[in-house]
Amino acid sequence: MTNGFRRSTDLQAELHRVVPGGAHTFAKGSDQYPEGMAPVLQRGRGARVWDVDGNEFVEYGMGMRGVTLGHCFEPVLAAVRDVLDRGISFSRPTDLELAAAEDFLSIVPGADMVKFCKNGSDATSAAVRLARGATGRDVVAMCGDQPYFSAQDWFVGTLPISTGVPEAVRSLVREFRYNDLDSLAAVLGAEPVACVILEAATALAEPAPGYLEGVRALCDEHGAVLILDETITGFRWALGGAQAVYGVRPDLSTWGKAMGNGFPIAALAGRRDLMELGGLGTDRPRVFVLSSTNGAETVSLAAFRAVVAAYRDGDPVATMEARGAELAEGVNQAAAEAGISDFLDVVGRPSCQVFRTADATGTPSQAMRTLYLRENLLHGVLGQSYVISAAHTRADVEHTVDAARAAMPAYRKALETGRPEDLFDGRPVAPAHRLMAAPRRLLVTKS
Template identity: 70%
Template sequence: MSANGFQRSARLQARLHEIVPGGAHTYARASDQYPEHMTPVLERGSGAHVWDVDGNRFVEYGMGLRAVTLGHGYEPVLAAVRDAMSNGVNFTRPTALELAAAEDFLTGVPGADMVKFAKNGSDATTAAVKLARAATGRAKVAICADQPFFSVDDWFIGTAGMNAGIPEATRELTVSFRYNDLGSLRELFDIHNGQIACVVLEAASALREPEPGFLEGVRELCDREGSVLVFDEMITGFRWSAGGAQQVYGVRPDLSCWGKAMGNGFPIAALAGKRELMELGGLRTDAARVFLLSTTHGPETASLAAFRAVVRAYRETDPVGVMERQGAVLADAVNELSRELGTFPAVSVIGRPSCLVFTTADAEGRPSQAYRTLFLQELLRHGVLGQSFVISAAHTDADVEHTVTAVRAALEVYAKALDAGTVDGLLDGRPVAPALRSHAAPRRLPDR
């Protein structure tokens, strides 16, 4: 609970801002994403629970930005990591562990012929773009405009709200289409005839499933136009299934990019795909070689051992099934509460049960950062931490029950704000702000 306040967290957060740009190493983890005076700095975690430096205990959602599906401190993963590390962490030649991990991956993703490991998702997606450009001799990249993030690198981030330092010429090489709208993709191919190297998208997202024929149509368009199809499986991998969205929907991309839950929190990512593309970065090609994911720490043993333990857990147990069941219970309970307290649909839980998000609208039904902050504030006060309701297989019935109790308390305050038409007098501090924005200062509430 937050009974201990956030005094020490506030001091540490202030110090972080002095020595770490933005006060965090990920924009989504930054203090501007949480209520102004409730920015817990965490100390440890176990299962679905985390504790901050003030001793407050929370049921956590989001789970490491969706990187943790088995729970914090999941012992079979930690045991595998300890065993691997006891024999050394980084070497000057490949290890047998690299081969075993690659074979595990390709067994679980049968649509891929080869895989190369890395440390973060941005490197994997950028490598996919580079391979596509090399294979096609084209420069332009088509991305799905409805999906929020693909890479920190210039080819994508130049299209986002934080593009300072990225040349306009680079930004012009990325064009966008709409999800579930084949016509918008066809139009791009018509406008940029013979120029699009690849199409990059998530096969599905928390909020939207592919309509019948959409993914198959994207596959057909890419084949017809000679473009490379790239699936971003960062979120869908190990959350939709161990084999990702491509396994669920039965459409094979040319390349796919993985990360997040691969290591249950340990840093590992992967680029996988067809042999003829992947070999452009290898030694068995007559074409000009692509400099492809050459990293010092890509094959370190701890993360590869973590990945193999995750694969084992998914073979022997059913984490996705647990997340789907617990997520469905949570969504149904919160939506029923919201109807009961008169806050629906302003507050509603939507999305795939294993990857839930909540809406926060004002009295006019408009999405509202101020009302979102109020909801986050009240959840924190009642021992729930999270910018979403993205669940894990470690969330027990008791955790879900605790969350529902916290939501009831939060919705009682939210209902007052809806009735008043304002969060004034209820929200302590400024609203949260979009993580990707061109200027640092978030808007404050007007003074009264």
Template identity: 85%
Template sequence: MTKSFVRSSDLQARLHRVVPGGAHTFAKASDQYPEGMAPVLVRGRAAHVWDVDGNEFVEYGMGMRAITLGHCFEPVLDAVRAVLDRGIAFTRPTDLELAAAEDFLGFVPGADMVKFCKNASDATATAIRLARGATGRDLVAMCSDQPYFSSQDWFVGTLPINTGVPEAVRALVRPFGYNDLSSLEAVFEAEPGRVACVILEAASALTEPEPGYLEGVRALCDRHGAVLVFDETITGLRWALGGAQAVYGVRPDLSTWGKAMGNGFPIAALAGRRELMELGGLDTDRPRVFVLSSTNGAETVSLAAFRAVVAAYRRDDPVATMEARGAALADGVNAAAAEAGIGEYLDVVGRRSCMVFRTFDRDGRPSQAMRTLFLTELLQRGVLGQSFVISAAHTPADVDATIEAARAAMPSYRKALETGRPEELFDGRPVAPAHRLMAEPRRLRVTN
């Protein structure tokens, strides 16, 4: 059963020499995995991936939630191949830009106009700028119970790891709690006429809106003249093709999209009401707002991928498949944990298309050490993932194999609960929070 990660460890050490953190995304860093067990991948197909050591894994997380149809989904690849011979970047818009925009606006209920870009961080930052331009205000009310909105300064200034963000920028964000209308109302009342926008995820993997909550947020924004922004980066195409706004029936003024739009190809979007979006266009008498101007914002490859994704959603029902597979996985792992007598300390929770597993120590506290132990056991049994975020490509056999891997991990997990010393059951340091202020010392296996 023991897997070797020798080549992965060597390549990871080399990555640390040339890439800060050894990865291009915080959540992909080696400190997010058990020490010496951070696979460096070479290929994927459907819900499986292979690493440089030849190990095969059932993968979860699926490209940081960007893959809903599976790796190398042929209809998307076919669409991409079809445009390669036509050219990728031009000095004028292409007919593909119009077709993709019309596709997008055909399934997003809260959008009259859309502008494409390469990542959702740019989309959220532009939504903030557009809201400020429209209202003439500076302050941003941001849901502080949700973990991530952008790599831009307006949000990074709210993180523990905010070195380099000016205090003047940090001072422009006001936090409020999810499902807590009174906390948002307090933000508006504390500084009347100063809040440009409210930004939040309409729902998250762990939290659904309470009855009336989103409607109440909408009403508060209307009453105080603020722009309502829904971050649909995760919920878009994973809750529904039309995102959370289609599920819950509340229309934002602006919404930001990314992740699953291209099934792995880089595409994101800012969308919203015409009177706001046109502030960045040519049909306005007001001072223009700089709205998403980039060389690669509308390159043809990602637009073709996006159109093929939309066609797949209209042809089939990937969301229903994800929810069914996710329900089977959650039920199986939770049942196995209950049978092992550790259901209080290890569970699978969240919306079934976007699940996480939670690990607790014997005192019921969230535990990075217990998480490390569980990840170690899963990796050795051919399951890769910091979560159980699933795709429509996961088969019943993949789900069953994952349940059995989790079941086989539970004796070690139970032993760690009994002794209170999980560190004795894995090598090296525990996995670390991604957004922490200080970097802990790490041991790298360096190839000379």
């Protein structure tokens, strides 16, 4: 059991005083946790973290899916230490930029050039800008079943909360449905489209046979640039991303999250004829793609190269898949034994799993989620999902299954009474994608 959360609660109040929302990422907000039980962390190692109250947790989510090798993975830290006393940021490129670019292109054979940046939002937005510049078109076709592509206006304008985004920007996005080629064909057939952007797969949705090939063919037919967002799938589905798993070659791809095992690095990659439009020495009109002070600082490039080396020397994806499968089997078996498997289960790709919490009617329930999170926290497990890392051991998985099993009597009681709120203090946790709370609207023609 925990030591309580008094110090975390005090510090969280101070965070709300100086940081809007009390956190720098919506998914890290205290409203994502049971009231009075939002740990403020101090340190981590491997798959474990410690908070300011001295509580130790097996952690899932792992830096918003950005840490696949574990916290404080020594080969990455060693690579970073090696560059610290040689300088971080310069007024000219470094030899490290060349080495990192060559590393990247060696693992993504469908890409001819790469440009590094700091986060996936900048990479996807640069890809959209490049596609618009290359095609001379303004409209973007975006998969509406996938929750998040960018913090920039072209995407934020599609959200229910889009205050501050001009209508002229909001009107340029059309949505299509995943695994539904007809919906994409309708969008592409209605007007000229600059690009089609989607994730090849998500934790809960795999491409149907022929779907990605059909997307590729439709883009070719209509002259649209195909952008695959590999921010999550890269280094978690495979070293070469989802495109390596499913055998589809995009025109552009965007990367982030696990590239640096927690260090801030992302990338835009793609065909040479497109990428060169954002460079020098082209006789075509140049496109402003990416230019930033810290895009190629040495620390994150060194971390990225060490991550690539770790993937080449071992098989972190296989480890994540194996531990994730063991976790799902253990929790789902425990739920079946408790007679609640219709209401609580673990689903998704083993390297990127979530748990589903439903009430007695089978409806997804934030109150039931709150109860499950509470019981897990009390038993030393922290996470809004079961997104795993290669640092999770069998002992970590067994600990997690034991914590889930310990949560099930309370969960079953809540199902029986229909009043989960009686078993926790305060309000239920907020939805994971609070900006996505309202239903999204399918945009096929101009609004």
